[in-house]
Amino acid sequence: MQTPAPVDYARATSVDHALQLLEQHGEDARVIAGGHSLIPMMRLRIASPTTLIDLNDLDELKGIRVEGNEIVIGAMTRHAEVLDSAILAEHYPIFREAEKLIADPVVRNRGTVGGSMCQADPSEDLSAVGSALGGTVVIRSKSGSRTVPIREFHFGPYMTQVADGEILTEVRFPIRPGAGSAYEKVERRVGDWPVASAGVFVVVRDGVVSDCGIGLTAVGAEHFSAPGAEEFLVGKAPTEENLAQAAAIAADSCSPVSDQRGPADYKKHLAQELTLRALRRAVAASQGA
Amino acid sequence: MDVTINVNGTDYIRDIEPRMLLVHFIREELGLRGTHWGCDTSNCGTCVVWVDDEPVKSCTMLAVMADGHRVKTVEGLEGPDGLDPIQQGFIECHGLQCGFCTPGMMMTGRWLIDKNPDISEEEIREGISGQICRCTGYKNIVEAIRWAAEHPKGSEVTA
Known part of the structure; x- marks a missing residue:
């Protein structure tokens, strides 16, 4: 039986209240969202926060909406809601995929977007999606809000820009008319972390790629991204040859490690192949849009 | 700390440690042993209960997080008119062998049917993909859930 160490508990009634509780309970207090990463870590005693501040009542952090030319996803939005969102299905099928x-x-009923982002697992799927779409995250503290580009959000495995006394409140993605997007993942069994995943968006205009984003996870891609491959592809025709070249550049920029999910060279191969497959489908979707 | 958790329609007030997991609250504090405790790592799904009408893995939720909320366990499925169709389905289709995964399977199965009364076999398989049956009885579990979908509450149930 695995039981967390003794911990105090407080339930926040608003973001301001949560920030106040964070300050009050000190640097070893942690906010808890869906809990599906934090509670297992507490049971293994990898994490031993002194106080948990429960954000689950904060309706102000839930939901997906369009604001101007951006899609805003509240940090406490559950994975199940992202999967079923008509707004995201319309603009970015990559989320549903x-x-x-x-x-x-069942886990998707509890797990949240903000929780996944802040857990910052180096194999997190949503981090690849976020990096592909290149949005921003909004972080709040008692002194106000700050906006951070999503590609600067992660410092490294399990490390983010969210500092003591701060809470991630929302993630924002620009709407890009005519964009196609796709996600490709190889996992060992249903529901597992990826061996490797690639997510992309592509806008094809007048026969050339006018904009694109490539996100990769579980393969040691810096900031879950592949900027060199994006630079290569923008301005070029989305031919099979060019897509393959971009995928090769993306894979080259990865530094996967061998572990129980597979050897490094296999992961590198997957990074290339999955990027190529995702690019093909995103190009087709953009051309059909 | 004091919590009030409504389980199967009854409010239970208990003084618990915040670190207590919901599955242990249900089993140890309330003595409701229908909810099983399996892998401890949110992989196996035998501990699935409903919190506010949605299935969750109760080994990965603290009981204090359910304070003020409604919980439904396998003991809450049976109504005044007898077994819930999902329970009857597991009888009709031999949906269990050892029975360890059954409470979780039934709680998720009931939810899947409530969301989509005309659910397909493929959708059921995806719906229970976070739950493990080590008797390899998935075929009969899927059939049991299908049976329940075809015999909605209120329709005549043959024992």
């Missing part, structure tokens, strides 16, 4: 492969339906 990725979410269908994140954990399992």
Whole structure:
């Protein structure tokens, strides 16, 4: 039996209240969202926060909406809601494709977007999606809000820009008319972390790629991204040859490690192949849009 | 700390440690042993209960997080008119062998049917993909859930 160490508990009634509780309970207090990463870590005693501040009542952090030319996803939005969102299905099918492969339906009822982002697992699927789409995250503290580009959000495995006394409140993605997007993942069994995943968006205009984003996870890609491959592809025709070249550049920029999910060279191969497959489908979707 | 958790329609007030997991609250504090405790790592799904009408893995939720919320366990499935169709389905289709995964399977199965009364076999398989049956009885579990979908509450149930 694995039981967390003794911990205090407080339930926040608003973001301001949560920030106040964070300050009050000191640097070893942690906010808890769906708890599906933090509670297992507490049971293994990898994490031993002194106080948990429960954000689950904060309706102000839930939901997906369009604001101007951006899609805003509240940090406490559950994976299940992302999967079923009509707004995201319309603008970025990449979310639905990725979410269908994140954990399992019961876990998706609890796990949240903000929790996944802040856990910052180096194999997190949503981090690849976020990096592909290149949005921003909004972080709040008692002194106000700050906005951070999503590609600067992660410092490294399990490390983010969210500092003591701060809470991630929302993630924002620009709407790109005519964009196609896709997500490709190889996992060992249903609901597992990826061996490798690639997510992309592409806008094809007048026969050339006018904009694109490539996100990769579980393969040691810096900031879950492949900027060199994006630079290569923008301005070029989306031919099979060019897509393959971009995928090769993306894979080259990865530094996967061998572990129980597979050897490094296999992961590198997957990074290339999955990027190529995702690019093909995103190009087709953009051309059909 | 004091919590009030409504389980199967009854409010239970208990003084618990915040670190207590919901599955242990249900089993140890309330003595409701229908909810099983399996892998401890949110992989196996035998501990699935409903919190506010949605299935969750109760080994990965603290009981204090359910304070003020409604919980439904396998003991809450049976109504005044007898077994819930999902329970009857597991009888009709031999949906269990050892029975360890059964409470979780039934709680998720009931939810899947409530969301989609005309659910397909493929959708059921995806729906229970976070739950493990080590008797390899998935075929009969899927059939049991299908049976329940075809015999909605209120329709005549043959024992």
